[in-house]
Amino acid sequence: MESPEGDRIKATSLSTPGSSPAVQESPVFNFISNLSPINSVKAASNDADAASRGYGDCGNRMSTVLVPCIQKELQSCSPSGCVDDYLTDPVEVEGCSNSNELCVQPAKNVSKLSSSGFNSPTITSPKVNGANDRNSEDFMHMLPDQAEEDPLRSLALFETAIEQRDAESFDGSHKLTPTEKADQVESNAFLLSSAQHYEQFTAHFDEKSLYTMSSFEMSVSQNVMLQNTGTQHNGQDGSSQSPKNLQNVEADKNSSENVGPVSTGLLKESTSHQRGIRRHLQFEAALAGKCITTSKSHSSHNVTQESDNSTLPASFRDWESLIPSDIESREVSSGREATSSSQNVASRLSFCQSEFVRSSQNEESLPLIGPLPPGFSLHLSSMAELMPISSDLMPTGRIHDYLKNDQLDDQAVVGASLVISQYTDSMKQISDSLQMTLSEQQAAPCEGMMLTSEIEEKKASNSSESEDCKRCNCKKSKCLKLYCDCFAAGIYCIDSCACESCFNKPEYEETVTDTRQQIQSRNPLAFAPKIVGHADSAANVVEDGNLTTPASARHKRGCNCKKSKCLKKYCECFQANVGCSDGCRCEGCSNSFGRKTESKYQKVQRWENQSHVKLDAAANVTDSTKTRTIKPFSARWEDLPDMSHLTPLSYSYPEAEASSVSPSMREFQNVRRAHLHQESSFQSSVNPHWQSPMSSMPQFHEDFAEHNRRSSYCKVHDTTKEDNMPEIQKDTSTPSNASKADIPNKKQISPPQFQSQELRSSSTPGGLESDHKFSWKNVPSFPPLTPYSKSKDDIGQTGSDFKGHPSDNR
DNA sequence: GAGTTTGAAACT
């Protein structure tokens, strides 16, 4: 074993570009240094002794093979020769007891690699000085002065340096000298520092989120490599310091067989492990921006210098080993193309993680290609950029801590790995929460309002999601009649529908439109929401906590139940969680949400009583909620708390909170919740693809449109607010002020056409704040189904309790 | 999963 040598430090300081005074004096370097626990490369080198001590620590695994690589990477090595030099990686056989993450891979995985030609390279990486070296030097030289001006060049040079290092590191013909080891220790630190630098530069790229993590991964790679190389010495040959060439690797594999299956597995795994991680250092840079691609894309990707990208799976395994076992594959769908950057981040994170893990898990059948493991990590930086992640979540510093002291023993490596694992955990949590938020914001349990492409994409990504929402099952109607829920909701059928001979598809748009027009001509309100919620209404919370529609909400046409007593879902009123009204022609009504004979006043009274009960239960409110408490049952809009912040994207309604606020607030929340999760007919009828020519709905704010599109459309699609309805104005005189409770919905549904009406109908003494109105009217509503004049007829109807039969239809 | 029941939608 090598022992520390005094000249090593000197040599290191001379040979390591990172220690260049020019660099150290540069503002960029200083900045980086401040960011990194590594004060300087020199400091790192000074600690080389500590690291070198590990060399003799046979127990575990010191890196000797890797040590020289960094130094030389900046001096020599033909990139072309680097390709398969990885195959000469030293292998880890045993002694990974402290790094379970790196030893968990089953041997079979590696066997596959072996049989796939991973271990049959014949290339010997020539040591090259000069031209190739210039890249590294260029990179270093440009760091202080040019990098910021020319980040692309910096990036290229940096990557080249990495490639060279890798190639050099595994140049089997090269023997480590103590000096080189020290240099490598130092270079390692330098690279880490450079990685940060690199990160700074690449942070400006559009694909920054895909780039920036490269540095982090590189740090990881360094650790992994160090560990692997270190263990190799222990397991294979405690006295050996020589990097293994290809033949050695083969020999190692053979010899490992004598050690036993486990060792063999470890050995092979280690080999692929190293290769994978190192390779993806190059690969990811080349792939920048393509991290999220699937294995398919990877398969076609022409990796720089990579004639054999079949090593990719190894990298997956590598990364899998770095991922805590508790990180399970998550729905891939969540990682599908996202629109917002934050969404991208979250989704990519999960996607890559899941893809990566999944790939690893399924590698039995995996082709020798697959998604980049970097995916899991490189989004972490972008996450950090987008989220207020506390610095302690970012492991880079702690990884640096492990490396800066050159503690190149297994403990250090394991520690770094653990940091990574912890970080991964943290990021997983963040991702989870982010996705949770996103799912709330963009929850699309049904693809009701989604664009066709979105639907297709979603279907492909997550069928279970479609299952959450019931779709039609039409057999004879061709989904061109109101029998079809999809059609009735104004949305196209999707694959999750079980319909037959469906014409309610984008390709039959004309047919759909014509049919719809036809139906509309027969019944202008045919596509109007069936449930109209009075302005005075708010969602009820029944005993079991389930939400119901506002007590005063009712089915626009009324049910006609004969046998079900309005106690089953056959009854549309019951299905919509609304009580029957006098407009219903039901017999023996026993609707638990309100019987037919129950007057509106009675309904309101009943509802208020329920609210009072709830209010009493929630009497113990917190100070914060008190500030939001308002007069119970306030009929005045201005009495409501400022809910302007409760946009569809930000609103949340924890049950606890809902129970601690005033009834009005709670009502509002309930209404909102009900509409977000139960009643989205309105939103579902906003399908941009599905607009009738009659409806010249302007394209509204994309955010809201998107939100609406993604709002769930579930069976109760016909529940909506009467704002959408022509009869919107009629109920302004109802016991409670109408519009308040509907505000949230109005936000999403009020079409501009109705704005003036809205203003009139909802204009309470205080009137609606213009900003509220503004936001509401910016949201598309269900397509104007009929000429507005038509609706005035209905307006008259609604003034009193809706008694009208579906004059439109019957 | 098949068959039945139910009530809305469609038709006459």
Add this chain to the structure above:
DNA sequence: CAGTTTCAAACTC
């Protein structure tokens, strides 16, 4: 507008 038929969802077994 009423009666009938068609239809698909809800429901039952």
